[in-house]
Amino acid sequence: MNNRDPRQPRVLVVDDERQNLQMLSVVLRNEGYLVDTADSGEAALERARSTTPDLVLLDILMPGMDGFATLERLKGIAGASTIPVIFLSGLEDLETKLKGFSLGAVDYVTKPFHIEEVRARVRIHLQLALARQSLVLEQASRLRSLASAQKRLQVLPSDLPEANFSVLYESAQEAGGDIYDVLAVGKGIHGFLVADVSGHDVGTSLLASAARALFRQNTGPMYSPEETFNLVNRVLAGWLPPGRFLTACYALLNRNTGRLSVVGAAHPPAAILDASGKARSLDVEGDVLGAFPDARFGRIDTRVSKGDRVVLYTDGLVENIGGGRTWNTEGDRVLRELERLSDVPLGELPSRLSAGLSDGTRDDDVLALAFEV
Amino acid sequence: MIRSQSAGGKTSVAPEGNVGTQEAEQLAKAMEDAIAQGDEVAVDLSACQALSSSAIGAMIACHNALRAKGSRLRVHGTGEEILRLLRIMQLDRHFDMA
Amino acid sequence: MDASLPVLSRDEALGRLEGDVELWNEIRDIWLEDVANLMEGVSRALESGVPDALRRAAHALKGASANVGATRVAALAKTIELDATSADWDALREGVDRLRREVEDARRQLETA
Numbered sequence: 001m002n003n004r005d006p007r008q009p010r011v012l013v014v015d016d017e018r019q020n021l022q023m024l025s026v027v028l029r030n031e032g033y034l035v036d037t038a039d040s041g042e043a044a045l046e047r048a049r050s051t052t053p054d055l056v057l058l059d060i061l062m063p064g065m066d067g068f069a070t071l072e073r074l075k076g077i078a079g080a081s082t083i084p085v086i087f088l089s090g091l092e093d094l095e096t097k098l099k100g101f102s103l104g105a106v107d108y109v110t111k112p113f114h115i116e117e118v119r120a121r122v123r124i125h126l127q128l129a130l131a132r133q134s135l136v137l138e139q140a141s142r143l144r145s146l147a148s149a150q151k152r153l154q155v156l157p158s159d160l161p162e163a164n165f166s167v168l169y170e171s172a173q174e175a176g177g178d179i180y181d182v183l184a185v186g187k188g189i190h191g192f193l194v195a196d197v198s199g200h201d202v203g204t205s206l207l208a209s210a211a212r213a214l215f216r217q218n219t220g221p222m223y224s225p226e227e228t229f230n231l232v233n234r235v236l237a238g239w240l241p242p243g244r245f246l247t248a249c250y251a252l253l254n255r256n257t258g259r260l261s262v263v264g265a266a267h268p269p270a271a272i273l274d275a276s277g278k279a280r281s282l283d284v285e286g287d288v289l290g291a292f293p294d295a296r297f298g299r300i301d302t303r304v305s306k307g308d309r310v311v312l313y314t315d316g317l318v319e320n321i322g323g324g325r326t327w328n329t330e331g332d333r334v335l336r337e338l339e340r341l342s343d344v345p346l347g348e349l350p351s352r353l354s355a356g357l358s359d360g361t362r363d364d365d366v367l368a369l370a371f372e373v
Numbered sequence: 374m375i376r377s378q379s380a381g382g383k384t385s386v387a388p389e390g391n392v393g394t395q396e397a398e399q400l401a402k403a404m405e406d407a408i409a410q411g412d413e414v415a416v417d418l419s420a421c422q423a424l425s426s427s428a429i430g431a432m433i434a435c436h437n438a439l440r441a442k443g444s445r446l447r448v449h450g451t452g453e454e455i456l457r458l459l460r461i462m463q464l465d466r467h468f469d470m471a
Numbered sequence: 472m473d474a475s476l477p478v479l480s481r482d483e484a485l486g487r488l489e490g491d492v493e494l495w496n497e498i499r500d501i502w503l504e505d506v507a508n509l510m511e512g513v514s515r516a517l518e519s520g521v522p523d524a525l526r527r528a529a530h531a532l533k534g535a536s537a538n539v540g541a542t543r544v545a546a547l548a549k550t551i552e553l554d555a556t557s558a559d560w561d562a563l564r565e566g567v568d569r570l571r572r573e574v575e576d577a578r579r580q581l582e583t584a
Contacts, residue, residue, distance in 0.1 A: 115487060115491075116489055245433060285461060285463055288433070328454070328457055
């Protein structure tokens with residue numbers, strides 16, 4: 001939602017059929033919405049850029065760029081990535097619906113339209129978007145008090161043995177900005193978070209504990225990892241002082257299905273060492289957290305087997321700015337070191353990794369978290 | 374070291390070498406001054422070897438301040454390594470990369 | 472296609488529009504203006520022999536006709552849409568001929584409705 005009068009939300013209707021555009025415009029205008037129309041995916045993207053709608057109704061089967069491609073591109077437009085999209089289609093098969101949802105559509109309306117249904121779905125999704133927005137604002141105001149009250153409470157491996165992890169955290173100064181967390185999301189499902197708050201002053205550790213609390217609040221079975229990041233981002237974007245941001249990597253491991261999902265926010269990539277001793281990196285692109293209201297976060301899903309190890313770390317493990325080294329050039333060094341340490345017990349892995357990668361000139365927090373499938 | 378040049382409503386800021394936490398403060402200061410006098414801001418990275426997260430924070434703050442005025446931070450002279458870093462962090466999506 | 476389907480189900484279409492006759496008149500007018508083009512699109516796609524083109528053209532005619540309540544046209548166009556990727560082009564040709572006749576029937580009824 002933007003700064004326009006919230007009582008008159010703007011809806012963009014996209015359909016190559018004149019009749020559908022006309023019908024939906026009339027119905028929605030009668031409801032008091034501002035309506036824009038576009039007769040192709042290309043025109044829709046242009047419209048979305050210039051007017052920032054609050055909701056999009058999007059036809060799937062169109063000549064040229066179809067609805068799926070349009071949605072993907074829409075998610076990439078600054079300011080448009082969080083706009084709820086409802087698909088319109090005469091295609092009723094499950095596969096089409098699932099594809100729409102997997103691309104981030106929030107709902108689906110089947111043709112020929114029942115205008116009562118269209119109206120109801122538009123209304124509910126605008127309400128949800130509004131509710132999400134106020135939830136974000138409310139969390140932000142709650143955090144202000146929370147941040148000053150809460151001390152950082154670290155989860156220790158012994159607190160959550162079924163998560164099977166170990167961690168090394170060395171704070172360079174009192175004002176460390178690195179955080180980690182391990183969450184039991186469900187039976188056999190654990191979330192592992194590593195994040196880094198930019199800056200090195202007294203305020204940093206306060207921001208770090210607030211951020212950690214924020215991740216906790218927005219993690220759970222009802223949120224996908226990207227949604228967690230989106231929510232956290234929107235709260236932080238309205239709250240962090242200028243120039244402050246977070247980078248983060250979140251790994252969600254489901255031991256029941258052998259599935260690992262990793263979401264990244266401009267953070268050093270997770271590294272995975274398989275049981276045969278080969279290491280690879282799980283590169284995932286994403287915006288920084290807390291600097292841009294319309295940030296996007298990439299996610300990768302991969303299969304893992306029993307015995308595989310995953311390491312999450314912060315830039316301090318490998319970086320040396322004075323020596324001209326930033327984390328993005330050091331990924332391979334981490335992988336080789338990890339392969340060298342394939343026989344080390346899990347409990348020793350983070351500290352051995354840190355020792356192996358150190359050149360004795362560290363000036364930042366060092367955080368490495370390892371878990372075994 | 375941070376060199377800063379201002380002319381005709383435009384300020385160019387050029388950090389040199391490895392921009393750690395302390396240099397980042399100077400960078401932030403130079404960009405804040407430019408914005409305070411209403412200038413467009415460009416960062417010249419041609420003499421820069423490495424950017425710390427504080428330096429990146431300073432650039433984001435400057436960019437967001439410019440955004441509020443309908444403009445963007447211009448970034449040019451970026452070497453290959455730093456360009457890769459900005460890309461991984463998706464900052465090339467936000468900054469005006471020359 | 473079910474032979475018992477009516478050419479025009481105006482009441483059903485109106486039901487989807489919550490009885491808004493003015494809105495129905497509007498989409499009927501658009502149908503009357505556009506249907507020649509939509510039908511032409513189907514014929515041309517058939518001549519082109521490209522299954523996907525035929526599928527899309529039939530899909531467009533189906534959608535417009537379903538909105539207005541031209542039930543038989545919509546049903547037949549849907550059949551052609553679904554069968555377009557099958558190899559039986561003789562059957563498809565026959566279907567498109569029938570579709571042309573159904574469109575004329577629907578047009579007559581819609582012009583006076």
